[in-house]
Amino acid sequence: MATLLLAGCGLVARPRPATALRFQFAATTGDGYMNQLLTIYNDSNQMLAPTLEFTALDAARSPLSKVKVTPIYGSDRGQLVVPPGGGVDVLVFTGEGAQLAEDVAVSVRTTETVKAPAVDVEPVVTPVDESGRVLDRSSQFTAVSVRNDDSEQMSVRLVYIIWTEQAGDQRQQAERVVPVGDLIVVPPKQTTLVPVTGAARTAVAGAAGRVPTSIKGYLSR
Numbered sequence: 001m002a003t004l005l006l007a008g009c010g011l012v013a014r015p016r017p018a019t020a021l022r023f024q025f026a027a028t029t030g031d032g033y034m035n036q037l038l039t040i041y042n043d044s045n046q047m048l049a050p051t052l053e054f055t056a057l058d059a060a061r062s063p064l065s066k067v068k069v070t071p072i073y074g075s076d077r078g079q080l081v082v083p084p085g086g087g088v089d090v091l092v093f094t095g096e097g098a099q100l101a102e103d104v105a106v107s108v109r110t111t112e113t114v115k116a117p118a119v120d121v122e123p124v125v126t127p128v129d130e131s132g133r134v135l136d137r138s139s140q141f142t143a144v145s146v147r148n149d150d151s152e153q154m155s156v157r158l159v160y161i162i163w164t165e166q167a168g169d170q171r172q173q174a175e176r177v178v179p180v181g182d183l184i185v186v187p188p189k190q191t192t193l194v195p196v197t198g199a200a201r202t203a204v205a206g207a208a209g210r211v212p213t214s215i216k217g218y219l220s221r
Contacts, residue, residue: 020044021082023106025091028171034090034214035171038071038104041086047114049221051078056093057103066096069104072159072177073218078110081155081219084118089218090161092174099170114221117152123186124149125158125217128193137215140208142201144194146217148186156184157220160200163212172212178203183220 022041029037042048053076054069071089073080080089093101127141128134135141148154158180166172180200186192196204207213 020046020048021050021108021111025104025106027102036091036093036173038075038089038091038106039086040075040080040082040089042082042084045084045118047084047116047118047219048082048111049078049080049114050075050082050111051109052076053107053109054091055105055107056098056101057105058097058100059102061103063105064097064101067093067098067101068095069093069101072161072174072216073157074220078112079157079220081114081116081221083120083219085120087122087219090174116155116221119148119150119152119154119219121148121150123147123154123156123217123219125215127215132193137213138209140204141215142196144180144196144215144217145191146184146186146194147191148188151188153185153187155220156186156217157182158184158194158215158217160196160203161214161216162203162207163214165211176203180215 020043024039026037028035056064056067056069070092073089075089124147126134126145128143128145130142160178160180161174162176163172164175178200181194
């Protein structure tokens with residue numbers, strides 16, 4: 001596990017938002033948790049939307065030039081919003097030599113300040129059936145309950161993640177990521193019900209109970 005203290009060229013601000021970001025990558029995080037987790041620490045008091053670039057590294061911290069690194073929550077295109085304190089993204093390694101990736105170098109292309117009230121909690125995401133009954137992530141759910149426990153409104157995106165089967169000491173990573181709905185604005189201290197339709201509904205029907213899956217929400221814009 002390596003802590004990367006890398007700052008890039010953010011938008012002009014005082015203090016410069018990019019300097020407020022720090023990164024920590026964990027290749028594995030224990031049973032029941034997502035692997036290849038990137039923690040993004042935000043030392044400012046503002047909501048930030050960084051655009052990041054990634055370079056996969058092997059165990060000796062040498063670059064793997066043929067390996068593509070893709071974040072699930074869109075931190076490579078400014079989609080993930082990181083609140084004060086920090087947030088996370090999940091990385092996927094593909095291409096020749098992907099199995100050798102043990103670490104990642106992160107650089108900040110830009111960082112935008114998001115004009116939204118700062119929130120200090122994550123959305124609570126729960127799969128439910130048509131009657132609103134709570135289901136587990138392995139079930140064929142037809143809607144997703146998104147609860148905001150903060151005193152400010154939050155903007156959230158949902159993704160349905162289909163994971164690779166874990167074999168031996170091989171790390172589990174996302175094989176397919178399907179958006180559920182669009183940007184969801186959840187009022188403070190309220191819950192919004194998001195129907196699962198289209199490609200997401202097809203993905204749930206095909207994967208639920210057959211392969212490892214997750215339904216996740218993240219702060220976005």
